[in-house]
Amino acid sequence: MSDKGTAVTGAVYAARVQRLLAAAVEEELPAIRRAAELVARSFAAEGIFYVFGSGHSHMFGEEAFYRAGGAVRVCPILKSPHMLHEGAVHSTVLERETGHAEDLLKGYRLDGETDVLLIASNSGANPLPLEVAEVARGRGVPLIAITSRRYATAIDRPGPRLHELADVVVDNHCPPGDALVELGPELPDCGPSSTVVGMTLLNAVIVEALGIQLRRGETPQVFMSANMTGAESHNSRSAREISTLVPHL
Template structure:
């Protein structure tokens, strides 16, 4: 579809948004390929040792934990760190307040049997400046876990919040290349920009990393634990075997 046809069909703002998302996604996947490969190699090594990837994000970033967990084509070695008060469905306003407060990381991670010898932590924060995700990353590192981050360096650099930024704490940083404020298009001059891009791009980075890890694990002679869609032939039996194996390690299963 030509840009002109897209604008005519979708309208100017939506056409600009889809074009901008495609540009940022292509830029991020190209620029971050070395970090994706580095993260995938780490995960393949740790998955082969029976490790788990714990995924944490607060506010809208909690969708990364749910995206990676218990889904068709997804790794069974992903454990989401899900604390309702730090998500959106209990209180969006309160979750925003909590992610800016220090002192919650220990309670967020409590209840998960994390093994620093085999496990890995992924922390997602688009701004990379809020206290809670930075604190979770630092706590995980203090426990001995390698930490991967998905964040926007540009946003973190532009943020007025004080303190360390997520990209300064993590061992491996996947930059989503999204702009400060995470809004991509103007719908009218007197209105704020609209159209977030960090989830679209960040989730692609996440899944590229997981797929690359599975490939490396398979190349090394391992057997990646990947869920089948429930509607596919033999999925029930396939998934039941994985659940029996991984259930004791991943409490949300």
């Protein structure tokens, strides 16, 4: 994407994000619906929707978890060394190493009969999310991926990609390298895109799953904003129902 003759501004970035988001949502609606079917089936079985990402992608788990307007039966997979706050550089090193998945998943049920797992990985090529995917597959857990096929196939590295392992792939359509705006010769591009697009796709899957439940005559479980009337008792009751399965409550 060339920016010759174009001012580098926040407005340019925002316009490109909007176009990318619109295209991703339109083209990925069938995948969103397939992913939502898996999540709705898990909710109906009193299962848990697990969400995992490492590095910046750990935010996907936090976005879906204990969220005002979000589904109740969600558990993020959060281990501090694989996030950012204890060392961003080190978390990147760990993401690219092998052998961490089993330890990472300790304390999370991941039952293939009832649960479902979503992994967010923009490149879809780093060892950690791939190994988590393999462990989930070994347990029979349905796997949803939010990733960029374009990025994954542009990386010159041997081995599988996340989109090749998942049962359902929701493609964020982001470019290799993630950034949308060119700054100039010999400078890295700026303006990341995968989080804003991916979070929308994630929430679209959740809302679609709740809608499927409603259409089937089931009662969706949703957290309320803590400042709304009745939220304290509603959220406390909902949290108690899943407290033995979700270590982060």
